[in-house]
Amino acid sequence: MTETAEPTEGLRERKKRATRDALRTVALEATLERGLRAVTVEEIAAAANVSVRTFFNYFSTKEEAVVGFDPEQPARIRDAVIARPAGEEPVAALRAVLLExxxxxxxxxxxxxxxxxxxxDNPELLAxxxxxxxxxxTALAEAIATRTGLDADRDLYPTLVASAVAMANRVAIRRWKSGPAADLPALxxxxVDLLASGLHPPAP
Structure with a gap:
């Protein structure tokens, strides 16, 4: 029984991922071509060969689909951080998962x-x-709280570390897209290393 359940679950997840990717791709391409205001959920769903109801199983809004937000990803990353070796420092654990x-x-x-x-091109997408x-x-803060035995809602440390490392990650992504032939994992x-070192200026 177990041997047949695992492949079935894997196939289901692959189908879900394929549907989500199709909706994201259609939404993004249509927005780049005609602008967000000219694009409808009905159009996105039809182009991806799914119903509008199916669309809302994956995304709450067309904006969410365009920016490519996977609502399951924060939980996956949280679990990956929690699963890192117990003796690893919080920032090192975050770095390892964000590098992946x-x-x-x-x-x-x-x-x-x-x-x-x-x-x-579409400032309405910023939100x-x-x-x-x-x-x-939030997911990163929950992971740090779990690893340190702190409370993410009460204690400052988990949210501060998560926000700081997440911002370092965002800065690296922006530089990666703007710089020639930049390597994202290296950035x-x-x-993150600059942050962990106390933001001391690097040697010229």
């Missing part, structure tokens, strides 16, 4: 560039973009 995430982003770099361009980052910071490493 950076490698995944690098594989699909054109998609990320298009998303950032869409946000630049959804910031909400996505906020969800990620994430540099940004």
């Amino acid at each position: 995430h950076a490698g995944q982003i690098s594989v699909d770099s054109s998609d990320w560039g298009d998303r950032l361009q869409a946000i630049k 959804a973009h910031l909400t996505a980052w906020s969800s990620m910071e 994430v490493t540099e940004a």
Whole structure:
């Protein structure tokens, strides 16, 4: 029984990911072509060959679809941070997981560039973009709280560390998209290491 359940679950997850990716791609391409205001949820769903109801199973709004927010990703990253070796310092644990995430982003770099361009061209997307980052910071804070035995709602440390490292990650991503032939994992490493060192100026 167990041997047949695992492949079925894996197939289900792959189908869900394929549907989510199709909706994200259609929403992004349509927005880049005609602007967000000219794009409807009905159009996105039809182009991805799913119903409007299915669309709302994956995204709450068209803005969320365009910025590519995966509502399950914060929980996955939180769990990955929690699963790091127990003796690892919180910042080191965050760095390791964000480096893995950076490698995944690098594989699909054109998609990320298009998303950032869409946000630049359509300021209405900024709120959804910031909400996505906020969800990620919350997940990171929960992970740090779990690892340190603190309370993310009461204690300052988990949220402060999560927010600082998340911002370092965002700065690295912005530099990666603006700089020629930049390596995202290397930029994430540099940004987080500068933060961990107390932001002392690097040697010239």
